[in-house]
Amino acid sequence: MKPINKSKTATHVKGVDAKRTARKASSATTKPQAKPKHLQHPKSAAKPKSDIKPNVKPKTDTKPSNAATKSKVVGEKLQKILARAGQGSRREIETIIAENRVSVNGELATLGDRVELRSDTKIRIDGHLINLATVQKQVCRVLMYYKPEGELCTRHDPEGRATVFDRLPRLNGSRWIAVGRLDINTSGLMLFTTDGELANRLMHPSREIEREYSVRVFGEVNDAMLFRLRKGVQLEDGPALFKSIKNGGGQGINQWFDVTLTEGRNREVRRLWESQGIQVSRLIRIRYGNISLSKQLPRGGWQEMALTDVNYLRDLVGLPPETESKIEQHTQRRRMKTAKIRKAVKRFSGQPSSRRQRHDR
Incomplete structure (x- = not known):
């Protein structure tokens, strides 16, 4: 048996210990490598801040709202209710809402408010309570009015001048709404209604409802001018044109034309002729849609339209037909009013009693 070489064994043990010590040192100083993303566990992957609390709901206002009468979700627009x-x-009601003149159940109304009508709903304009019972029961009525020159299309004039509303019949619980305007020097057909929605749609440019005028011009009119007026000219507020122009007679520099438009901008007929250097000396509106100025109607006179004509206008703008009419109750009163106006026109104008000529030419 060979003797054990103790020195060689000790040297081997020291070598093994040295290798172990070196491995421990290297493992302590070297950082572990991260696993590739596709090998990482989903729970260990970092999450963006926005996903940290996916189930947390935003805070909501817990204060009670007046949803029973005023809401952005339910109900009808306030201006439509007041128009009806x-x-x-x-358009008129939107203006007074913007002027902070309308309240709903004691709260100041703003544009865009919706109201759910209930028995306890109270709407006020300038502090005056509005009768909401008429909203559901309101009968759509339409008047044809022959506006004379010199009357303003406003309800009140600070200078005390005559307005188109002065001669209209009085209403209980509602009021007459003018369908468009005519300037002070323009006469002819105007329509008035008790239905604000009907008035708004009839006036809106998107409906392209025809308005026909008889116009007397002063100046030489040539074919080039008429061509430009039919094709379109540039005005201060945008392009404009006559849909049709028909010669209505006359001689020399005073001629009559019948012109048609499909919009009602301020003084549009006059400005179109002025763009060609021609002055308008007389302007009469004779038609609105299919409603023509009645030959029997005197200046300053009004006539309530029959149910068939009312429904023609409603159908023209996409409104359901009206089923009721009050024209039977006011027929005699309307005739008496027309007779009084005819006498008043004769008295103030100093003209002899005679039937007016067609379109007051």
């Missing part, structure tokens, strides 16, 4: 109540066209 005969308080004006939607």
Whole structure:
């Protein structure tokens, strides 16, 4: 048996210990390598901040809202309700809402408000309570009015001048709404209604409802001018044109024309002729849609339209037909009013009693 070489064994043990010590040192100083993303466990992957609390709901206002009468989700637009109540066209009502003159159940109304009508709903304009019962029961009525020159298309004039509303019949619970305007020096057909929605749609440019005028011009009119007026000219507020121009007679520099438009901008007929250097000396509106100025109607006179004509206008703008009419109750009153106006026109104008000529030419 060979003797054990102790020195060689000790040297081997020292070598093994040295290797172990070196491995421990290297493992302590070297950082572990991260696993590739596709090998990582989903729970260990970092999450973006927005996904940290996916189930947390945003805070909501817990205060009670007046949803029973005023809401952005339910109900009808306030201006439409007031228009149906005969308080004006939607455009007029939007103006008074913006002027902070309308309240709903004691709260100041703003544009865009919706109201759910209930038995306890109270709407006020300038502090005056509006009768909402007429919103559901309101009968759509339409008047044809022959506006004379010199009358303003406004309800009140600070200078005390005559307005188109002065001669209209009085209403209980609603009021007459003018369908468009005519300037002070223009006469002819005007329509008035108790239905604000009907008035708003009839006036809206998108409906392209025809308006026909008889116009007397002063100046030499040539074919080139008429061509430009039919094709379109540039005005201060945009392009404009006559849909049709028909010669209505006359001689020399005073001629009559019948012109048709499909919109109602301020003084549009006059400005179109002025763009060609021609002055308008007389302007009479004779037709609105299919409604023509009645030959039997005197200046300043009004006539309530029959149900068939009312429904023609409603169908023209996409509104359901009206089923009721009050024209039977006011027929005699209308005739008496027309007779009084005819006498008044004769008295103030100083003209002899005679039937007016067609379109007051």
